[in-house]
Amino acid sequence: SEARKALTAYLKLRAREVHPEWPGAERLFWGQRGPIGPRAIQRVVACAGQQAGLPHLTPHVLRHTFGKALVDQGVSLDRVTTLMGHSNLNVTRRYTTPSERDLEQAVELSSAE
Known part of the structure; x- marks a missing residue:
């Protein structure tokens, strides 16, 4: 882009x-002393999570959220795989496993038809 x-x-x-x-x-x-590393990013995300009432927020949780949001918006798994930098679809599938609520909504949709 x-x-x-x-x-x-x-x-x-x-x-x-x-x-x-x-x-x-x-x-x-x-x-202050140069590029920040992974630990500093983890601390910043954890602090932001605490302030937002999300005590278990980590960069990894953000990655899962990003992947799941893309799938929920209808983006294909192969595109999500590329955007997340995964080597194959199986890794991406672990990040985008449907929640219980997703499954309930799917059943409700099929029952409505």
């Missing part, structure tokens, strides 16, 4: 201008 291309170009430019010697200088998120 155009937004992705523009963001990628900006990050490369920023990396060259700001701190070209830092490994990972093209990363989007930075702390």
Whole structure:
């Protein structure tokens, strides 16, 4: 997409201008001493989850939510697989398993016909 291309170009430019010697200088998120790592992201997400009343929020939960939301919107599994960076559909299927409520709604829809 155009937004992705523009963001990628900006990050490369920023990396060259700001701190070209830092490994990972093209990363989007930075702390006071350079690019933040996975643990810092986990802490930020956990803190946001606590503030939102979601005490068990993790980046992994967000990935599941993203995949499930795409499937719920009718995006095909092969596209969801690509968007999530999975190597095959079986991995994506684990992320998008229907909930009990999804199954109840499916039964209700079939009963209404």
